[in-house]
Amino acid sequence: MSFINSLLPTRNGHDEPPAASRPRHEVTETDDAFLLTVSLPGVSREGLEITDEGGQLTIRGKRAAAVPQGQNVVYRETGDSPFELAFVHDGSVDAGKIGAELRDGLLRLSLPKAESAKPRKIAVG
Amino acid sequence: MRRPRNGGGHKPLPWRRLGTGLNRHPACNRGGTMRYIQFTQPSARTFAPARVGGRLGAGIEDEIGYLFGTALSAFAGTGRGQFPVDLSQDKDNTYVRAELPGVARDAIGVEIVDGSLSIKATRKDNRGETEDTVDFSRLVSLPDDVQSDKVSAAYENGILTVTLPRREESKPRKVTVQVS
Numbered sequence: 001m002s003f004i005n006s007l008l009p010t011r012n013g014h015d016e017p018p019a020a021s022r023p024r025h026e027v028t029e030t031d032d033a034f035l036l037t038v039s040l041p042g043v044s045r046e047g048l049e050i051t052d053e054g055g056q057l058t059i060r061g062k063r064a065a066a067v068p069q070g071q072n073v074v075y076r077e078t079g080d081s082p083f084e085l086a087f088v089h090d091g092s093v094d095a096g097k098i099g100a101e102l103r104d105g106l107l108r109l110s111l112p113k114a115e116s117a118k119p120r121k122i123a124v125g
Numbered sequence: 126m127r128r129p130r131n132g133g134g135h136k137p138l139p140w141r142r143l144g145t146g147l148n149r150h151p152a153c154n155r156g157g158t159m160r161y162i163q164f165t166q167p168s169a170r171t172f173a174p175a176r177v178g179g180r181l182g183a184g185i186e187d188e189i190g191y192l193f194g195t196a197l198s199a200f201a202g203t204g205r206g207q208f209p210v211d212l213s214q215d216k217d218n219t220y221v222r223a224e225l226p227g228v229a230r231d232a233i234g235v236e237i238v239d240g241s242l243s244i245k246a247t248r249k250d251n252r253g254e255t256e257d258t259v260d261f262s263r264l265v266s267l268p269d270d271v272q273s274d275k276v277s278a279a280y281e282n283g284i285l286t287v288t289l290p291r292r293e294e295s296k297p298r299k300v301t302v303q304v305s
Contacts, residue, residue: 026250037250041224041283064282066222067213077209078224105283106227 020084023061031119034093034111040083041105042066048102050109052095058086059107092117208261210244214268219289221265226283228261233280235287237273241266242287270294 024039040048043061051058061083067073093111101108211222225233225246234245242265250257271289278287 037227039224039226039283041226044282066211066284071213071215071220073211073213074219075210075212078211078222104227104229104280105224 019081020060021079021081023059023083023085025085031113033113036087036107036109036111038083038085038107038109039105040102040107041078043083043102043105043107045102048107050098050100052093052098055090056086056088057093057095057098057109057111058084059109060084061107206259206261207263210263210265212265214291217291219268219271219291221267221287221289223263223285223287224283225261225280225285228280228283230280233278233285235276235278235285237267237271237276238264240269240271242289244285244287246285 026037028035028037038059040061040063042063044064047062047064049058049060063080063082066078066080067076089111092114094114097112099110099112209224211220213220213222221242221244223244225244225248227250228246228248232247232249234243236243236245244261244263244265246261248259248261250259267289268291270291272292273289275290276287278285280286
């Protein structure tokens with residue numbers, strides 16, 4: 001569980017109104033890495049920004065306007081607000097080896113664990 | 126901020142499926158509102174002042190309210206198997222837009238049945254060794270003036286856009302009347 005403890009969603013700028021919305025996401029864990037899947041419909045590669053700074057991983061995605069100019073909205077369920085998601089990982093992730101793939105509005109991040117965070121087997125002699 | 130006590134009548138959201146390997150906080154049993162934090166495992170460290178923008182003593186309730194509020198606004202009215210849609214029009218077409226991130230193009234089915242647009246999709250979630258399949262389905266009522274034989278669809282960045290041309294006679298015509 002130590003790993004899960006270390007991957008915590010955090011919130012920036014608590015006093016500001018939430019201009020960004022939190023995307024649907026999923027975290028899975030293997031022995032070597034955490035896999036983060038984030039739904040970012042309407043976000044292209046250009047609109048995506050991923051930073052890892054001071055043990056905090058932040059994902060920001062700007063959506064293209066859902067309803068193009070010149071169309072009248074009849075019914076609306078989706079939003080236009082940007083996506084934002086942040087995690088604290090306290091150095092349990094090897095930030096230099098984070099891999100990202102964005103395809104069809106789905107972002108897949110692999111966050112390899114730092115050596116110190118990997119489970120170790122201790123042989124009994 | 127909306128913070129429904131009983132989960133707001135929503136169906137369980139997909140993260141429930143995350144069960145394997147992820148412990149749930151005991152508070153998760155209180156209604157449906159706690160699911161969002163199931164992988165955060167609140168601890169003294171979670172709510173350390175440095176992590177919550179200096180809000181000393183900020184309760185877990187605040188954090189949950191925040192989590193739930195934003196998650197809801199981002200995905201109002203949809204549970205597992207559902208997805209948000211938009212309907213818009215211009216003078217030539219009616220457009221239906223659906224958020225379906227991560228679906229293969231050949232796993233999307235679009236049909237018109239009795240004046241409604243049926244959108245079906247299957248998403249395969251690959252998590253290392255295990256694979257999970259989620260079926261999406263939605264029926265959208267269409268205006269009467271749709272030319273159902275000329276419908277086209279495109280899928281980009283996880284958004285499906287179905288373009289439904291409007292019949293000629295329903296397009297607004299401009300008639301200039303001479304007043305004598």
